[in-house]
Amino acid sequence: MSWQLSEPAFWRRPERERAAVFARLRHLDAPVFFPERRSGRHAGAAAGFTALVRHRDVVAASRRPEVFRSGHGVTTPRPARWARLLLGDSMVNLDDPRHAELRGIVARAFTPRVLARAAADIDHVAAEIAGTVGAGRDGDFVTAVAAVLPLRVICSMMGIPAARWTQVLRQVDATSSHTALRRMPGSGLSDLLRLQHLVAEVAHRRRREPAGDLISALVAADLGRRELGSFFSLLLVAGVETTRNAIAHALWLLTRHPEQRDLLLTDFDRYGPGFADEVIRYSSPIVQFRRTVAVDVELHGHWLRAGQDVMLCYASANRDETVFAEPERFDLTRSPNPHVGFGGGGPHFCLGAVLARQELTAIFRQLLTRFPAIRATGPPGYVPSSFDHRIRRLPFAI
Numbered sequence: 001m002s003w004q005l006s007e008p009a010f011w012r013r014p015e016r017e018r019a020a021v022f023a024r025l026r027h028l029d030a031p032v033f034f035p036e037r038r039s040g041r042h043a044g045a046a047a048g049f050t051a052l053v054r055h056r057d058v059v060a061a062s063r064r065p066e067v068f069r070s071g072h073g074v075t076t077p078r079p080a081r082w083a084r085l086l087l088g089d090s091m092v093n094l095d096d097p098r099h100a101e102l103r104g105i106v107a108r109a110f111t112p113r114v115l116a117r118a119a120a121d122i123d124h125v126a127a128e129i130a131g132t133v134g135a136g137r138d139g140d141f142v143t144a145v146a147a148v149l150p151l152r153v154i155c156s157m158m159g160i161p162a163a164r165w166t167q168v169l170r171q172v173d174a175t176s177s178h179t180a181l182r183r184m185p186g187s188g189l190s191d192l193l194r195l196q197h198l199v200a201e202v203a204h205r206r207r208r209e210p211a212g213d214l215i216s217a218l219v220a221a222d223l224g225r226r227e228l229g230s231f232f233s234l235l236l237v238a239g240v241e242t243t244r245n246a247i248a249h250a251l252w253l254l255t256r257h258p259e260q261r262d263l264l265l266t267d268f269d270r271y272g273p274g275f276a277d278e279v280i281r282y283s284s285p286i287v288q289f290r291r292t293v294a295v296d297v298e299l300h301g302h303w304l305r306a307g308q309d310v311m312l313c314y315a316s317a318n319r320d321e322t323v324f325a326e327p328e329r330f331d332l333t334r335s336p337n338p339h340v341g342f343g344g345g346g347p348h349f350c351l352g353a354v355l356a357r358q359e360l361t362a363i364f365r366q367l368l369t370r371f372p373a374i375r376a377t378g379p380p381g382y383v384p385s386s387f388d389h390r391i392r393r394l395p396f397a398i
């Protein structure tokens with residue numbers, strides 16, 4: 001079996017096999033360096049990354065942003081230079097002081113009022129979606145449920161008019177397809193530009209007539225046009241794709257573990273929060289983020305050199321047997337559950353973790369209350385990616 005985490009072939013292997021490789025890597029004495037082939041004008045240049053696969057290494061690197069920097073880009077593949085120059089940087093790819101400045105502005109805009117509205121909205125939208133599922137048709141869970149909730153929540157938080165939601169979804173799919181191993185045709189710059197244009201339009205209106213939504217708060221805090229656009233694109237890609245995958249994984253997990261689903265049905269209030277976190281741990285919707293080492297550093301007895309890239313492998317850290325008893329068991333009563341699905345802590349920790357948990361619990365509360373027998377009727381159709389754990393189709397019945 002190929003060990004080469006830098007080869008696309010590795011990410012096309014079944015999840016079980018990848019998990020077995022991570023387990024072997026966790027047991028080695030030192031983190032492993034994986035050389036990467038480069039294409040285009042960088043062909044032949046030495047490149048590669050050191051994989052941090054243990055929980056304690058991922059946490060330590062996440063919490064030392066002065067050494068483990070984000071400025072070179074954290075996604076795989078890295079954002080293109082032209083895109084960063086043209087569209088501005090989203091905060092996930094920035095270091096301090098700019099990151100702290102932007103995160104401060106954005107965090108202030110997630111006011112109790114904005115979050116309370118979002119929570120009410122999540123319950124309302126979840127009920128509406130569950131209502132349409134009740135039409136009695138079997139079908140694809142991703143299109144019918146998982147893709148709808150996160151998109152509507154973010155768009156309504158931002159104040160994007162309902163008439164534009166379908167367009168936004170199309171553009172999110174095209175934009176995020178650059179991190180998949182099989183790209184959608186025609187994706188890229190034009191989609192990003194359209195998203196930025198849309199948000200600029202709404203911002204322009206909110207400047208004159210504030211409406212209590214996130215865009216109004218952000219323009220009041222003086223976030224510029226480019227920054228607003230790149231923040232919205234980040235929210236869409238970070239908040240829609242991830243949560244959609246988490247919701248789809250959740251149904252697949254409940255189907256494969258009927259005893260856990262029975263437990264959840266006995267008392268949703270009690271088990272719901274643990275369910276959300278265990279779904280995130282078990283499925284790791286974001287598989288990895290990258291960092292670049294700024295100065296030579298010793299990490300738990302091993303030296304990493306300045307300039308080197310490291311992979312923070314959340315998918316592996318979330319199965320670390322030194323932290324999680326029987327890590328391959330899906331157990332919604334797991335407590336504590338210090339998973340790193342939303343990041344390993346530190347200044348880039350997921351800004352939407354609370355929202356994502358709310359979305360997962362709200363939609364399954366609605367679905368399981370109305371259709372206790374809801375289940376996947378076949379395995380998920382995965383999109384191979386080294387970056388996220390993406391499900392594009394999941395047949396289901398109620």
Ligand code: HEM
Binds near residue numbers: 235242243343352
């Ligand atoms: C299941 C759903 C989600 C997962 C698994 C997830 C995971 C992550 C991870 C792993 C990071 C990087 C953390 C780090 O580098 O330390 C992150 C960052 C981020 N997430 Fe999420 N996320 C989810 C949902 C959301 C939602 C719903 C939103 C928006 C409301 C969101 C917004 C963000 C933003 C803005 C960042 C960048 C923060 C920064 O760089 O300061 N995420 N997320």
